[in-house]
Amino acid sequence: MPNSSSISEFLLLALADTRQLQLLHFWLLLGIYLAALLGNGLISTAVACHHRLHSPMYLFLLNLALLDLGCIPTTLPKAMANALWDTRTISYAGCAAQLFFFSFLLSAEYSVLTIMSYDRYVAICKPLHYGTVMDSRACAIMAAAAWGAGALHALLHTASTFSIPLCQNNTVDQFFCEVAPTLKLSCSESDYLREIVNVYFSLCLIIGCFVFIVVSYVHIFRAVLRMLSKQGRHKAFSTCLPHLAVVSLFLSTAMFAYLKPPSMSSPSMDLVVAFVYSVVPPTLNPLIYSMRNQELKDALWKLMDKGHTMTLSSFL
Numbered sequence: 001m002p003n004s005s006s007i008s009e010f011l012l013l014a015l016a017d018t019r020q021l022q023l024l025h026f027w028l029l030l031g032i033y034l035a036a037l038l039g040n041g042l043i044s045t046a047v048a049c050h051h052r053l054h055s056p057m058y059l060f061l062l063n064l065a066l067l068d069l070g071c072i073p074t075t076l077p078k079a080m081a082n083a084l085w086d087t088r089t090i091s092y093a094g095c096a097a098q099l100f101f102f103s104f105l106l107s108a109e110y111s112v113l114t115i116m117s118y119d120r121y122v123a124i125c126k127p128l129h130y131g132t133v134m135d136s137r138a139c140a141i142m143a144a145a146a147w148g149a150g151a152l153h154a155l156l157h158t159a160s161t162f163s164i165p166l167c168q169n170n171t172v173d174q175f176f177c178e179v180a181p182t183l184k185l186s187c188s189e190s191d192y193l194r195e196i197v198n199v200y201f202s203l204c205l206i207i208g209c210f211v212f213i214v215v216s217y218v219h220i221f222r223a224v225l226r227m228l229s230k231q232g233r234h235k236a237f238s239t240c241l242p243h244l245a246v247v248s249l250f251l252s253t254a255m256f257a258y259l260k261p262p263s264m265s266s267p268s269m270d271l272v273v274a275f276v277y278s279v280v281p282p283t284l285n286p287l288i289y290s291m292r293n294q295e296l297k298d299a300l301w302k303l304m305d306k307g308h309t310m311t312l313s314s315f316l
Contacts, residue, residue, distance in 0.1 A: 010095045010182075011088045011171045013271055015079065019086065026083040029076050032283055036072040039286030040065040046299040053299055056134040057123070057239065060116045061289060061296075063143050064109060064246075068282035071105040074098060075176040075278050082175075095177040100158040102178060102278070106254075107202075108150025113247050114209040115142045120240050121216040125223045153202065174274055181270075206254075213247060242289045249284065253277030 015025045043065040047053045075098070082088055090098070122133050157179055167187040174181040179199060217240070224236045257273045290296050 007092055007166060007170050009089045009091050009170065010177065012078075012082060012090055012177070013171075013173050013175050014088055015083055015175055015271070022083045022086060026080050029080045029083065032279060033072055033076045033080070036279075036283040036286075037069065040069045040072075040282065042300055042303065043286045043289065043296070044069065046296065046303050049303065050299040052295060056119050056139045057116070058296075059139050060112055060119060060143065063112050063146065064116070064285065067105050067109045067112065068285055070101065071109070071282045072279070074101045074105065079175050090172075090177065095172070095182070096158060096162050098177040099161065099179060099182065100154045102154075102176065103157050104150045104154035106150075107153040108147050110206065110209060110250065111146035111149050112143070113243070113250065114213055115146060116243050117213040117216040117247070120243060121220055124220050124236050124240075157199075157202070173270065175271060176274075176278070178274070206251075210251060217244065238293060242291065242293060245288050246281070246285050249288070250277075250281050253280060 014022075016022045044062055047058045047062040047065070078090060078094070078098070119134060123130050126133070161179055161182055164183070165187040166182075166185040169185065171185075172181045173184065220236075220240060224233055224240075227233045227236070253273075254277045257270075257277045290300060
């Protein structure tokens, strides 16, 4: 049997067996890829270019959009290339890089979502202290901590996963490299169980962040319901509900992927679930945030109008 030192490439799970379906999947993935890049790119540019959006809430939204911009290119381009050229291979280094960046970006994104719930808690429950608690220095530190925690988490998982001898085969039962399918290639049951403990430790941290978000929103909704102003309640809900929707989408897809019953596990089901939790949230996040946020919608319209004007002037 081959060991990890002799493995130079891995085989990913094919998205389809027939050539027609492979080409269909390529065009579908390309459309999703471009939509995600466009949506998150517009959000990032709007927040960066409009001074009215230079506030803590939009700073964290900018970080979220940047993480989503990185998450989509981590998984989809290789899947599109494999579908287009009817291949399944990915190099050993490419697999390790894909696992690292996907874990890093997902961990950092969840950290940013947790910080955003704290930002909304301070803004609504302690408005008089908001400027002091969420000053520019504190926001920069929290954003840097989110990225740093994501990088550390990914580094530990990647180093631990690829330090385990891999000798079962070189087939990863997923359309991209992630921790759980790669661990199934382990030679040693004890090494596999050791890394599974690390995975469940990460799940415990995720659940801890989830509890923090829930507690924050319990306080937020209690404070909102006590507001006498209907306009104040509407403004509070317009800033909280998109964040709550993004958190719900992120957690529901990820937790179903990792905590679904074994009876529901099959290669095709695992493929669909992985696609949903790795691709759908980064694609829908810009749409969710721009639907109820009037300031962001205004900034996006101005940005697109400016781009349209510049395009017309270039032709005149």
